[in-house]
Amino acid sequence: MPPTALADRPNAEAQNPVQFTDSKLIYFSSVSENTKRFVDKLEMDVARIPVFATEPQLISTAPYVLLIPTYGGEHGKRSILPQIMKFLQVEQNRENLRGVIGAGNTNFGAYYCIAAKRIAQKCNVPVLYKFELMGTSDDVLKVKEGLETFWTPASQNRQQR
DSSP: OOHHHHHHHHHHHHTOOEEEEOOSEEEOOOTTOHHHHHHHHHOOOEEEOOSSTTSOEEEEOSOEEEEEEOOOOGGGTTOSOHHHHHHHTSHHHHHHEEEEEEEEOGGGGGGTTHHHHHHHHHHTOOEEEEEETTOOHHHHHHHHHHHHHHHSOHHHHHHHO
8 A cells, every 4th residue: 555545544534424323223234134134123213333434434322222243253252343343432332332232143152142242241231132143033022122111211111010
């Protein structure tokens, strides 16, 4: 890479467009879109963490729950993709995070949904739910109902009982 390209790189990154969202569910899905298929079944207002660096960076403007898959790797290494790490490097995105939902493969054994567990621990939020691969219809129902309950203020929960 020519020296001028290296010198211009920080300026180019600083000029990348930004997309703001107030969605209560933010997710990541790779180009395979397995996680997206699950999220689509929730029928909720959602925002997707960009797959490609050329896409606008996503910034959360309100509290949200993060839904992410876990990827393979020896002993859980590289279980959190760079796109998710980049998203969480933005202070505002970390501050608005309220919980994590993980998708994974039970073939990973002890590392099943490790990405969700690691992010929850690092950001001091709960793992709200875990499901395998693309989830079942029961998983969709539990996540949808769980998120509705999660976002209902405690006073409303008490009044409904």
